[in-house]
Amino acid sequence: MNSVKKATSYILIGIVVIFTIIAILGIWEVIEIRDVLFKSLKSLFVIFISAVVVLFIVAVVMKDNNGDEEN
Numbered sequence: 001m002n003s004v005k006k007a008t009s010y011i012l013i014g015i016v017v018i019f020t021i022i023a024i025l026g027i028w029e030v031i032e033i034r035d036v037l038f039k040s041l042k043s044l045f046v047i048f049i050s051a052v053v054v055l056f057i058v059a060v061v062m063k064d065n066n067g068d069e070e071n
Helices: 002-027 035-070
Strands: none
Touching: 002 035
């Protein structure tokens, strides 16, 4: 389970870095993005919310299941 958390965190970090680079290039007008920036931010928000939900599920459900197996 620990390796899944590490892999997920590295994937999320990579996505944040990619979206940040796109946003910075758009701010400096290196690339012309109008709709891409907002779509990227919306996508990042959706990924963030889904990560929070998954973290909640893992923290609550998996913790309860591990307690039941030990008894």
